[in-house]
Amino acid sequence: xxxxxxxxxxxxxxxxxxxxxxxxxxxxxxxxxxxxxxxxxxxxxxxxxxxxxxxxxxxxxxxxxxxxxxxxxxxxxxxxxxxxxxxxxxxxxxxxxxxxxxxxxxxxxxxxxxxxxxxxxxxxxxxxxxxxxxxxxxxxxxxxxxxxxxxxxxxxxxxxxxxxxxxxxxxxxxxxxxxxxxxxxxxxxxxxxxxxxxxxxxxxxxxxxxxxxxxxxxxxxxxxxxxxxxxxxxxxxxxxxxxxxxxxxxxxxxxxxxxxxxxxxxxxxxxxxxxxxxxxxxxxxxxxxxxxxxxxxxxxxxxxxxxxxxxxxxxxxxxxxxxxxxxxxxxxxxxxxxxxxxxxxxxxxxxxxxxxxxxxxxxxxxxxxxxxxxxxxxxxxxxxxxxxxxxxxxxxxxxxxxxxxxxxxxxxxxxxxxxxxxxxxxxxxxxxxxxxxxxxxxxxxxxxxxxxxxxxxxxxxxxxxxxxxxxxxxxxxxxxxxxxxxxxxxxxxxxxxxxxxxxxxxxxxxxxxxxxxxxxxxxxxxxxxxxxxxxxxxxxxxxxxxxxxxxxxxxxxxxxxxxxxxxxxxxxxxxxxxxxxxxxxxxxxxxxxxxxxxxxxxxxxxxxxxxxxxxxxxxxxxxxxxxxxxxxxxxxxxxxxxxxxxxxxxxxxxxxxxxxxxxxxxxxxxxxxxxxxxxxxxxxxxxxxxxxxxxxxxxxxxxxxxxxxxxxxxxxxxxxxxxxxxxxxxxxxxxxxxxxxxxxxxxxxxxxxxxxxxxxxxxxxxxxxxxxxxxxxxxxxxxxxxxxxxxxxxxxxxxxxxxxxxxxxxxxxxxxxxxx
Amino acid sequence: xxxxxxxxxxxxxxxxxxxxxxxxxxxxxxxxxxxxxxxxxxxxxxxxxxxxxxxxxxxxxxxxxxxxxxxxxxxxxxxxxxxxxxxxxxxxxxxxxxxxxxxxxxxxxxxxxxxxxxxxxxxxxxxxxxxxxxxxxxxxxxxxxxxxxxxxxxxxxxxxxxxxxxxxxxxxxxx
Numbered sequence: 003x004x005x006x007x008x009x010x011x012x013x014x015x016x017x018x019x020x021x022x023x024x025x026x027x028x029x030x031x032x033x034x035x036x037x038x039x040x041x042x043x044x045x046x047x048x049x050x051x052x053x054x055x056x057x058x059x060x061x062x063x064x065x066x067x068x069x070x071x072x073x074x075x076x077x078x079x080x081x082x083x084x085x086x087x088x089x090x091x092x093x094x095x096x097x098x099x100x101x102x103x104x105x106x107x108x109x110x111x112x113x114x115x116x117x118x119x120x121x122x123x124x125x126x127x128x129x130x131x132x133x134x135x136x137x138x139x140x141x142x143x144x145x146x147x148x149x150x151x152x153x154x155x156x157x158x159x160x161x162x163x164x165x166x167x168x169x170x171x172x173x174x175x176x177x178x179x180x181x182x183x184x185x186x187x188x189x190x191x192x193x194x195x196x197x198x199x200x201x202x203x204x205x206x207x208x209x210x211x212x213x214x215x216x217x218x219x220x221x222x223x224x225x226x227x228x229x230x231x232x233x234x235x236x237x238x239x240x241x242x243x244x245x246x247x248x249x250x251x252x253x254x255x256x257x258x259x260x261x262x263x264x265x266x267x268x269x270x271x272x273x274x275x276x277x278x279x280x281x282x283x284x285x286x287x288x289x290x291x292x293x294x295x296x297x298x299x300x301x302x303x304x305x306x307x308x309x310x311x312x313x314x315x316x317x318x319x320x321x322x323x324x325x326x327x328x329x330x331x332x333x334x335x336x337x338x339x340x341x342x343x344x345x346x347x348x349x350x351x352x353x354x355x356x357x358x359x360x361x362x363x364x365x366x367x368x369x370x371x372x373x374x375x376x377x378x379x380x381x382x383x384x385x386x387x388x389x390x391x392x393x394x395x396x397x398x399x400x401x402x403x404x405x406x407x408x409x410x411x412x413x414x415x416x417x418x419x420x421x422x423x424x425x426x427x428x429x430x431x432x433x434x435x436x437x438x439x440x441x442x443x444x445x446x447x448x449x450x451x452x453x454x455x456x457x458x459x460x461x462x463x464x465x466x467x468x469x470x471x472x473x474x475x476x477x478x479x480x481x482x483x484x485x486x487x488x489x490x491x492x493x494x495x496x497x498x499x500x501x502x503x504x505x506x507x508x509x510x511x512x513x514x515x516x517x518x519x520x521x522x523x524x525x526x527x528x529x530x531x532x533x534x535x536x537x538x539x540x541x542x543x544x545x546x547x548x549x550x551x552x553x554x555x556x557x558x559x560x561x562x563x564x565x566x567x568x569x570x571x572x573x574x575x576x577x578x579x580x581x582x583x584x585x586x587x588x589x590x591x592x593x594x595x596x597x598x599x600x601x602x603x604x605x606x607x608x609x610x611x612x613x614x615x616x617x618x619x620x621x622x623x624x625x626x627x628x629x630x631x632x633x634x635x636x637x638x639x640x641x642x643x644x645x646x647x648x649x650x651x652x653x654x655x656x657x658x659x660x661x662x663x664x665x666x667x668x669x670x671x672x673x674x675x676x677x678x679x680x681x682x683x684x685x686x687x688x689x690x691x692x693x694x695x696x697x698x699x700x701x702x703x704x705x706x707x708x709x710x711x712x713x714x715x716x717x718x719x720x721x722x723x724x725x726x727x728x729x730x731x732x733x734x735x736x737x738x739x740x741x742x743x744x745x746x747x748x749x750x751x752x753x754x755x756x757x758x759x760x761x762x763x764x765x766x767x768x769x770x771x772x773x774x775x776x777x778x779x780x781x782x783x784x785x786x787x788x789x790x791x792x793x794x795x796x797x798x799x800x801x802x803x804x805x806x807x808x809x810x811x812x813x814x815x816x817x818x819x820x821x822x
Numbered sequence: 823x824x825x826x827x828x829x830x831x832x833x834x835x836x837x838x839x840x841x842x843x844x845x846x847x848x849x850x851x852x853x854x855x856x857x858x859x860x861x862x863x864x865x866x867x868x869x870x871x872x873x874x875x876x877x878x879x880x881x882x883x884x885x886x887x888x889x890x891x892x893x894x895x896x897x898x899x900x901x902x903x904x905x906x907x908x909x910x911x912x913x914x915x916x917x918x919x920x921x922x923x924x925x926x927x928x929x930x931x932x933x934x935x936x937x938x939x940x941x942x943x944x945x946x947x948x949x950x951x952x953x954x955x956x957x958x959x960x961x962x963x964x965x966x967x968x969x970x971x972x973x974x975x976x977x978x979x980x981x982x983x984x985x986x987x988x989x990x991x992x993x994x995x996x997x
């Protein structure tokens with residue numbers, strides 16, 4: 003802790019740390035100082051000069067007004083923010099800033115919430131002394147998310163510094179000089195970064211505004227509701243800005259331990275999906291001829307109850323999206339188990355469930371999110387972290403900037419914005435490289451892990467990585483993380499066992515990157531085949547998400563998911579659903595695959611339309627209220643389940659509020675201590691220790707052919723984000739394609755831009771080839787969850803590739819991804 | 823947050839030995855050696871100067887990108903420098919550059935009249951190149967020789983207290 007000193011601002015005595023800037027002390031004390039370029043999360047530029055104040059140190063006044071953002075405090079310093087000299091300097095700066103500003107507030111989207119407008123109300127003059135021509139700056143196209151109006155720019159360079167320091171991609175810059183200076187990319191290129199939307203908030207004027215929101219509302223027409231982001235496991239805190247019954251835009255809500263002051267573009271722009279015309283707005287029943295008939299809720303719920311009551315409980319498979327709320331997950335498993343059923347799961351993109359018995363009950367991050375940036379060495383196994391968890395990637399980047407060593411073990415090299423060691427191996431072979439790290443740490447084990455370790459030969463990269471982990475482990479600042487690509491791996495259980503061995507041998511902590519907003523919550527709620535509420539282990543586990551498909555059931559409930567895009571093996575899922583007697587779809591969206599699969603469709607409320615709770619990666623319970631009414635006749639999911647429970651005459655379904663459901667589960671969790679309610683409120687904390695031995699005898703046989711890597715691109719992960727048009731037009735929204743390492747491609751006689759037929763068993767389609775040396779040799783990256791991927795098989799598994807004719811490619815694309 | 827510390831290097835995915843020419847790389851390395859290793863990008867100005875001379879007096883985007891790659895800098899950071907300083911040209915130039923200082927002393931000393939004279943007599947406005955490709959006329963930021971305003975820099979050579987006749991003579995002597 004820096005030395006504490008005391009200074010005086012406007013006659014008020016303030017405590018400050020030596021070296022702090024005047025503006026930081028004033029902000030803490032609530033003393034307003036106008037500013038444009040200063041931002042507490044960015045480096046100091048001191049180029050707007052708006053924060054000029056009068057100061058004296060050691061009894062001697064500074065000869066000129068000083069910028070409060072760039073003047074460190076000293077003992078006994080006296081600062082005047084409102085003296086005649088200070089105000090005169092601030093007014094002067096304001097006049098200069100307004101010389102070239104167009105003052106087009108009536109047609110500017112920022113009008114009414116503009117820092118320049120606010121400050122000019124205080125410091126500007128009514129009449130300008132400037133009669134010359136104002137400068138005009140040509141706009142650049144920064145892509146589908148950010149609208150530009152660069153004539154309004156006042157050159158604060160916050161966006162430039164955000165790019166360089168936070169995003170880690172220096173794409174924007176200030177080119178030219180004086181009158182000709184402008185902010186832009188110089189070469190026009192769409193800004194492709196998963197956090198790019200934050201420059202909209204940072205821009206103090208209307209130069210950078212939100213393109214999807216543009217010209218749709220005025221700030222003073224909006225009301226603001228608090229919300230929690232429904233995509234990744236960070237659970238970013240949001241403000242939903244609402245007009246009437248519509249979410250008009252989303253802004254971040256500061257919460258330092260969770261999302262600091264940022265949100266990802268996915269959290270910011272996915273609200274567009276709420277007003278998509280693919281919303282399911284009324285209960286529907288499929289007639290015998292395949293057409294749909296609208297029902298009223300009463301009839302629909304009774305029909306659903308009849309289906310559930312009439313089914314053999316063991317024949318009901320309940321597949322639930324991992325971003326369903328805690329209340330929905332809890333009531334769903336209560337309802338199913340009340341009927342005598344056992345098969346419920348939210349771990350939809352996984353194939354290897356052998357570890358369920360030994361896994362920690364609630365696999366979670368293993369440490370508070372904010373502590374990520376204080377790690378000294380981190381090994382991330384199987385995670386495209388920028389795509390999966392943008393803000394956790396940002397925390398790791400901060401750790402790297404603070405000299406941490408971060409390493410990745412993945413089926414393909416990631417595009418990162420910081421130095422990192424990247425090891426790659428195709429799916430099924432990641433365990434071999436991880437075993438080499440374990441060997442370098444002299445870990446030993448029995449069974450499959452043991453045989454892999456004793457056969458491993460650590461190369462230099464693995465040895466160095468092991469040393470880093472051990473050194474960090476001794477400081478208590480080492481971490482091993484397992485992500486979504488590991489979770490989808492055919493040998494996930496072995497990967498987990500090895501990760502535990504590595505973490506134990508190096509003295510590091512082990513953490514999981516939960517896939518979705520409520521993956522941790524689903525485990526706590528007991529929406530898993532092997533867990534009851536409170537994450538209590540069950541003696542007789544039901545079928546997991548994949549087994550429900552490979553051992554087809556007679557009745558399915560699909561909750562908040564699209565079977566062709568959200569399940570591990572869409573083709574087998576389609577077959578299983580087609581063979582079922584009854585499929586009930588509860589969804590906020592009406593997608594072709596749901597229509598094909600379901601017999602009854604119940605419209606449930608989407609994100610922002612329902613109250614609920616998400617438990618994020620660090621185990622933080624974040625409860626939120628519905629901010630807008632659900633679309634059409636849709637109803638909040640927990641209410642649908644409550645009424646179903648009542649119709650089915652199950653005990654204890656007479657909840658009067660969602661909060662009551664939440665409290666019931668929280669009490670259960672406190673009792674079992676299984677998951678630990680309210681981790682961050684000083685309650686119990688789950689640990690990530692294994693409950694048992696994984697007991698694997700043999701590693702899976704090495705794949706003899708190509709292995710598909712079906713990663714989930716950032717804007718493909720759930721129904722809401724897939725329905726958000728602006729995000730789908732960004733460069734990060736990947737189309738279906740085959741990405742191959744140049745050597746792999748050469749072996750197959752394929753070149754960039756060729757057409758290739760990819761086949762998994764009987765299922766095949768034609769896709770374009772992309773040569774990409776980031777992909778591990780022997781792996782074929784064909785993304786999952788993107789349009790057209792539903793015709794394929796397992797997201798991670800063997801795949802056959804053959805050259806195809808370009809005309810087939812055109813035909814496939816015309817048919818929307820269906821094979822010609 | 824503190825003042826900015828050394829910038830994070832952006833390592834480009836290229837083989838540096840394919841960039842520019844071996845002679846240029848050696849020259850740039852000499853300048854890089856003057857700075858601490860983490861401040862390698864401080865050599866960007868001499869590097870751009872060298873590259874510009876080698877390219878007949880102007881910089882292409884490709885050359886700037888190569889400098890960025892060679893010094894582990896983001897491309898836009900090089901564009902910022904190259905667009906800021908008047909001595910870098912981003913479009914083709916004539917065989918010589920005539921730079922007329924436009925800052926306060928020279929302006930008061932008649933620099934504007936010189937520019938008007940060249941435009942009237944030789945048909946070349948500031949920023950333009952003569953039709954025969956002999957010279958490019960540039961309005962330049964302060965040349966730092968205010969005592970003998972107006973000042974004109976022809977390539978690397980300063981001419982002080984320049985009159986209209988004087989600038990005609992200078993132009994006529996150019997090859």
